[in-house]
Amino acid sequence: MxxxxxxxxxxxxxxxxxxxxxxxxxxxxxxxxxxxxxxxxxxxxxxxxxxxxxxxxxxxxxxxxIHFQEARIHRRATLLLKLPFKVSKAKYSHEFILGxxxxxxxxxxxxxxxxxxxxxxxxxxxxxxxxxxxxxxxxxxxxxxxxxxxxxxxxxxxxxxxxxxxxxxxxxxLPETWSIADVNAQNWPTPRSFTICQFARGGVVVVAPLATDRYRVISNRRDALHNLPIEMEVTKINREGTFTIxxxxxxxxxxxxxxxxxxxxxxxxxxxxxxxxxxxxxxxxxxxxxxxxxxxxxxxxxxxxxxxxxxxxxxxxxIVTSRSPVMRRLFRWALGIVSIAPPLQRRIAAIMLYG
Ligand SMILES: Cc1cc2nc3c(=O)[nH]c(=O)nc-3n(C[C@H](O)[C@H](O)[C@H](O)COP(=O)(O)OP(=O)(O)OC[C@H]3O[C@@H](n4cnc5c(N)ncnc54)[C@H](O)[C@@H]3O)c2cc1C
The missing domain is CATH 3.50.50.60 (FAD/NAD(P)-binding domain)
Known part of the structure; x- marks a missing residue:
């Protein structure tokens, strides 16, 4: 054959x-x-x-x-939820997302x-x-x-x-143009986390480590780096671009x-x-x-x-990119509940790890 x-x-x-x-x-x-x-x-x-x-x-x-340890969800620069990638019952031999x-x-x-x-x-x-x-x-x-x-x-x-x-x-x-940057940066505070920052009118920017001191920044708006509300000491921009989905x-x-x-x-x-x-x-x-x-x-x-x-x-x-003020308030309220409920955190971690 x-x-x-x-x-x-x-x-x-x-x-x-x-x-x-x-x-x-x-x-x-x-x-x-x-x-x-x-x-x-x-x-x-x-x-x-x-x-x-x-x-x-x-x-x-x-x-x-890189073994990703957690996801961190921010409203602008303020941390709303730290979600460790920990589940109640292991399904596979490697229980983390590898970057x-x-x-x-x-x-x-x-x-x-x-x-x-x-x-x-x-x-x-x-x-x-x-x-x-x-x-x-x-x-x-x-x-x-x-x-x-x-x-x-x-x-x-x-x-x-x-x-x-x-x-x-x-x-x-989707009608909007997304943007992406692949950068070298130093002193990023969370080099083993997915960092998700919501900002005005449904905007979101995500930082994911690619290697030591190298990061991917992605946003549902143009210019991902400019939209990042947490300061990043970028030493080199390897690639920048836009894409549609x-x-x-x-x-x-x-x-x-x-x-x-x-x-x-x-x-x-x-x-x-x-x-x-x-x-x-x-x-x-x-x-x-x-x-x-x-x-x-x-x-x-x-x-x-x-x-x-x-x-x-x-x-x-x-949910994450909703422009509706009610939906965004509900989302923040839900994050508040999850932040004090470890069983809920493990449930969401399982969804992020296993789909
Ligand atoms: C900005 C961005 C970020 C992403 N982030 C993630 C992420 O974090 N996690 C995730 O899981 N996915 C992510 N994805 C999606 C991921 O990149 C794709 O799903 C993945 O590349 C699909 O792999 P593929 O092999 O099916 O197709 P491709 O990677 O597109 O490969 C297709 C190959 O086919 C070849 N080809 C095309 N036509 C022909 C032809 N006629 N004859 C011969 N060869 C041909 C092309 O040259 C190409 O090499 C992201 C995508 C983008 C754009």
Whole structure:
């Protein structure tokens, strides 16, 4: 059996590592010239760490990453709630969120794959697909064709696989422009915490550590750094930019011999930090089902999981970024109750860790 994976982001690389680990022949193509250097997803969840343990990836991630200990929620600079990532009942062996820039996660996955004998074929763009009896043919942008048993489209938010499959990407786009900065800074008071600061009219800014003295600052307004109400001694701005957000999901994750996973199948806001982790879970499930000859249930199971994550992420985004003064007052009141109720804190920590 031969599988072609389109896209070498975290989803495609996880799928390749997990498929190859089970002794199945796998090829990975990506239209980029080389791996991405972007630090997009910061938080790796306990579920992802558990899924990547058998391949040895988790051990390497743990050696480099930062163990996030807590989330801190502020109204401007005033701390309203300190929420330790502590749960009542452990579900996985690593009960914390691991902080690591996405490009490092991808590099570790790619090196693991290479040590298993599979090299990503960069500068190779998929253009078309056609089914052929008991196989599927991938047509590349340069006209070359490749026949395999299955294709996994892990080609991101603008997926060509999804387009060729004729699948709609149902949902909506948020009107506001978000901003992001990747900076080096010294003396930040909470280098192992997610810091969330609400400010006027539904504004929110989040700081997440990427490495020692390196931070990601993200806001639902333009100029994340300018919006940060707590002083940050920035020594270098590595990257600054803006982005918009779509909340979308495909109705089916499969058409014949072609499957979708990751952002090709779903996208949502970075609130909750689930995007990459959901892609890793799709990929690991695809590999398991492929090896166990159980692909029939893939689409329904992953669609249900994706829909659940999108619902949860949207619920939190709407609360945290609400412009309604009543809602914001209610939110502060609820935080006050949570701050004196450890069982509630553990319940919320479990939601943040496990979804
Ligand atoms: C600012 C920002 C912050 C984020 N923060 C978080 C976070 O904290 N936690 C979290 O879990 N998620 C986060 N995310 C989301 C996360 O980055 C994505 O969910 C994740 O990158 C999706 O991985 P993927 O492999 O599915 O797609 P991608 O990473 O987009 O990879 C797709 C790959 O497919 C390749 N490709 C595309 N078309 C073709 C083609 N036709 N032929 C061949 N190759 C092709 C592309 O070159 C690319 O390398 C964030 C996203 C953004 C933008």
């Amino acid at each position: 031969r599988v072609l994976i389109v896209g070498a982001g975290p989803t495609g690389l996880t799928a390749a590592v997990e498929v190859k680990r089970r002794g199945i022949e796998v090829e990975v193509i990506d239209k980029r010239e080389e791996g991405s250097g972007l630090s997009r997803a910061v938080g790796i969840t306990p579920e992802s760490l558990s899924r990547l343990t058998a391949s040895g990836v988790t051990e390497k991630l743990l050696a480099e990453g 690591l820039p996405q490009d490092r996660t991808e590099t570790i996955l790619r090196e693991t794959l290479e040590s298993d004998g599979v090299k990503v074929r960069y500068a190779t763009e998929l253009k078309d697909l056609r089914e052929d009896g008991d196989g599927v043919i991938a047509v590349m942008a340069d006209g070359a064709e490749e026949r395999v048993d299955y294709i996994l489209g892990a080609d991101g938010i603008h997926s060509r696989c999804r387009e060729v499959m004729g699948l709609e990407y149902l949902g909506y786009d 779509s909340i979308r999901q495909v109705p089916e994750y499969r058409k014949g011999r072609v499957f979708l996973a990751g952002d090709a199948a779903h996208c949502h806001s970075p609130v909750g930090g689930r995007g990459m982790n959901l892609g890793i879970a799709d990929a690991a499930e695809f590999a398991r089902r492929l090896a166990e000859d159980d692909l029939a249930g893939y689409s329904a199971a992953r669609h249900a999981e994706g829909a659940k994550v999108i619902r949860g992420s949207e619920r939190v985004r709407k």
